[in-house]
Amino acid sequence: AAQYGIERWGDGYFSISPDGTVLVSPDPTQPGFIDLKALVDRLLERGLELPILIRFNGILRDRLRRLDQCFSKAIEDHAYGNKYRCVFPIKVNQQREVVQQIVEEGSKLGFGIEAGSKPELLAAVAMGTLEVPIICNGFKDEEFIRLALLAQRLGRTVLPVVEKVSELDLILKVAEEVGVRPTFGIRVKLATRGSGRWQASGGYRSKFGLTVAEVLAQLDRLLEMGMGDCFQLLHFHVGSQIGNIRQLKSAILEAARIYIDLKQRGAAMGYLDVGGGLGVDYDGSQTDNESSMNYTVQEYANDVVYHVQTVCDEAEVPHPQLISESGRAIAAQHSVLVMETLGVTSQGASDLPEWAQVSSDDAAAEEPAFSDDNLGENRLDEATLASRLQSEKPCGPPEEYEQPVHDLWDGYKNLTPENMLETFHDAQVALDLSMNLFSGGYLPLEQRVAAETLFFEICHRARDFANELDEIPEDFQHLDRMLSDIYFANFSLFQSMPDSWAIDQLFPIMPIHRLEEEPTRHAVLGDITCDSDGKIDAFVGDGRRTETLMLHPLRPNESYQLAVFMVGAYQEILGDLHNLFGDTHAVHVELDGEITKIRSIVKGDTVREVLGYVQYEDRELVEAIQQAVENAVVHERINHQQAGQTVAAYERALAGYTYLTSHRNAVAIE
Numbered sequence: 001a002a003q004y005g006i007e008r009w010g011d012g013y014f015s016i017s018p019d020g021t022v023l024v025s026p027d028p029t030q031p032g033f034i035d036l037k038a039l040v041d042r043l044l045e046r047g048l049e050l051p052i053l054i055r056f057n058g059i060l061r062d063r064l065r066r067l068d069q070c071f072s073k074a075i076e077d078h079a080y081g082n083k084y085r086c087v088f089p090i091k092v093n094q095q096r097e098v099v100q101q102i103v104e105e106g107s108k109l110g111f112g113i114e115a116g117s118k119p120e121l122l123a124a125v126a127m128g129t130l131e132v133p134i135i136c137n138g139f140k141d142e143e144f145i146r147l148a149l150l151a152q153r154l155g156r157t158v159l160p161v162v163e164k165v166s167e168l169d170l171i172l173k174v175a176e177e178v179g180v181r182p183t184f185g186i187r188v189k190l191a192t193r194g195s196g197r198w199q200a201s202g203g204y205r206s207k208f209g210l211t212v213a214e215v216l217a218q219l220d221r222l223l224e225m226g227m228g229d230c231f232q233l234l235h236f237h238v239g240s241q242i243g244n245i246r247q248l249k250s251a252i253l254e255a256a257r258i259y260i261d262l263k264q265r266g267a268a269m270g271y272l273d274v275g276g277g278l279g280v281d282y283d284g285s286q287t288d289n290e291s292s293m294n295y296t297v298q299e300y301a302n303d304v305v306y307h308v309q310t311v312c313d314e315a316e317v318p319h320p321q322l323i324s325e326s327g328r329a330i331a332a333q334h335s336v337l338v339m340e341t342l343g344v345t346s347q348g349a350s351d352l353p354e355w356a357q358v359s360s361d362d363a364a365a366e367e368p369a370f371s372d373d374n375l376g377e378n379r380l381d382e383a384t385l386a387s388r389l390q391s392e393k394p395c396g397p398p399e400e401y402e403q404p405v406h407d408l409w410d411g412y413k414n415l416t417p418e419n420m421l422e423t424f425h426d427a428q429v430a431l432d433l434s435m436n437l438f439s440g441g442y443l444p445l446e447q448r449v450a451a452e453t454l455f456f457e458i459c460h461r462a463r464d465f466a467n468e469l470d471e472i473p474e475d476f477q478h479l480d481r482m483l484s485d486i487y488f489a490n491f492s493l494f495q496s497m498p499d500s501w502a503i504d505q506l507f508p509i510m511p512i513h514r515l516e517e518e519p520t521r522h523a524v525l526g527d528i529t530c531d532s533d534g535k536i537d538a539f540v541g542d543g544r545r546t547e548t549l550m551l552h553p554l555r556p557n558e559s560y561q562l563a564v565f566m567v568g569a570y571q572e573i574l575g576d577l578h579n580l581f582g583d584t585h586a587v588h589v590e591l592d593g594e595i596t597k598i599r600s601i602v603k604g605d606t607v608r609e610v611l612g613y614v615q616y617e618d619r620e621l622v623e624a625i626q627q628a629v630e631n632a633v634v635h636e637r638i639n640h641q642q643a644g645q646t647v648a649a650y651e652r653a654l655a656g657y658t659y660l661t662s663h664r665n666a667v668a669i670e
């Protein structure tokens with residue numbers, strides 16, 4: 001199963017058992033693990049249906065501890081004179097259970113929460129305790145600021161961070177009304193920009209923060225008012241998922257220089273908040289591509305600590321308390337989405353016309369593949385096919401068939417590794433000609449089918465030849481993709497992994513069982529939305545992005561389950577209701593010694609709930625159906641029993657899951 005690259009991106013949390021299933025080790029330093037397949041089977045037995053989002057609380061805790069350990073080590077190694085804490089940006093995953101875990105474990109480490117809006121602040125204040133600091137970013141109105149200052153009056157560490165000059169005016173005004181001496185931070189616009197998708201978060205033209213000139217002007221104003229002690233924190237953020245550590249280094253250096261200057265001018269300071277950006281290695285390539293990072297968490301911690309320390313020491317300024325707003329790096333790994341495959345369609349799997357066939361007894365004896373189409377599993381191997389084409393000499397297309405079909409047949413019959421490139425090019429031309437003839441009304445339908453079938457057969461055979469070569473010719477490099485199967489799975493891309501659609505984010509995807517078997521099918525994935533964008537055709541591969549995912553042929557009446565990993569950051573809340581597919585079921589799982597415990601099951605949206613979001617009232621819907629049924633009874637289209645059945649089916653569907661209910665699971669529930 002090396003093709004899935006699990007050793008690269010699994011980061012110790014995910015591996016493969018000798019039985020070919022995926023194992024989850026929530027705390028890789030401990031011996032215990034959870035068999036993902038066995039866990040899913042258990043959940044299905046309890047009557048849940050796929051898709052299910054599984055959250056591993058242990059992974060969340062481990063992420064927090066790892067971050068803390070890396071900073072503790074860096075602080076110790078460099079003899080840094082202050083401490084570090086992370087404030088978890090709640091926008092990355094606001095689910096109550098997730099935040100609760102983070103607060104529980106994080107408060108032991110002195111960690112806190114970052115809130116970016118009024119609802120987030122209200123949640124954070126309620127979830128936190130006196131020891132849990134809260135940093136408030138984002139644009140703020142008077143109410144937001146009042147909430148923060150009221151919390152300060154309660155003795156909480158709730159620091160509003162000024163993003164616009166007018167917010168400082170509000171802080172000063174509200175503080176007087178509330179009767180507190182306010183403490184706050186300021187976000188500065190650095191010249192340093194990140195790179196990649198979120199580069200606009202930094203730089204002079206970024207949406208948030210004050211320019212250095214504005215910060216200085218506000219400091220002068222505060223000093224004049226005798227309020228220099230209120231300005232305690234300097235914050236910057238250069239974007240999420242920073243792939244290249246060089247960008248972070250430059251930003252940290254720039255911010256540290258601004259920090260010491262402000263301190264020397266008379267601001268109290270004390271905290272330097274380096275924002276988010278700590279990456280996640282989604283594809284395991286350890287490079288600076290957009291789905292990876294070319295550094296480790298330890299290197300990140302070392303750089304933050306070392307650069308701040310050097311700049312402060314030069315200026316003889318005390319070391320500030322370091323804060324990072326790492327969200328992605330804490331939450332991404334802990335959630336896994338498991339989904340069921342529904343079926344498969346394969347490219348060019350139609351039977352050749354009788355005049356093109358050779359006997360395929362050997363292949364027919366093999367176990368037939370199960371699929372919507374013939375999956376091509378019983379295609380003859382190249383050598384056998386070539387020799388039979390010669391010895392059995394199938395008769396070829398009838399004479400009256402158009403020339404391009406004859407050309408395709410000749411190409412197919414005489415294909416060899418030596419002429420495959422030329423044959424492939426000729427076949428492309430012949431197919432184009434056939435389609436032109438067809439559009440003009442000169443090619444009957446069965447000839448068009450023959451032309452297409454022969455073309456795809458040529459492609460399949462050429463691909464097999466090409467895969468034997470050390471270097472695949474450029475023209476054949478996309479053949480795997482072109483000939484790949486589409487495996488349909490019961491999920492909505494827009495609900496469960498919106499970043500895959502919106503920004504081409506890569507997530508590791510693989511089957512959770514049958515991993516002791518060699519996967520033989522090149523596949524892309526389709527979801528169940530009625531949207532052709534609802535597909536995945538870029539995969540993590542083994543250290544290199546691939547256009548297809550290798551999967552196993554489906555077997556009759558057997559479930560085949562896939563998992564999407566690392567969906568714990570941003571995906572849940574960014575997900576939308578496209579086609580009214582709602583939230584999936586979510587399950588929190590805990591490993592207690594050797595025992596896997598299901599901590600809580602949060603049922604996904606019902607049809608009734610998603611319809612409610614778009615203002616359909618349950619009662620009115622049922623009434624309308626009852627009316628329609630009544631009419632049908634009056635007109636004797638249905639009898640009373642059928643009327644009852646129809647309304648009952650409608651009501652059952654309203655109460656049901658928005659995703660497809662697979663027959664297998666339905667049986668399990670009964």
Ligand code: PLP
Nearest residue numbers: 237240241276277325326327328
């Ligand atoms: N802080 C701020 C101000 C942000 O805008 C973000 C997200 O972009 C974060 C923190 C979290 O960043 P990350 O998830 O990369 O850690």
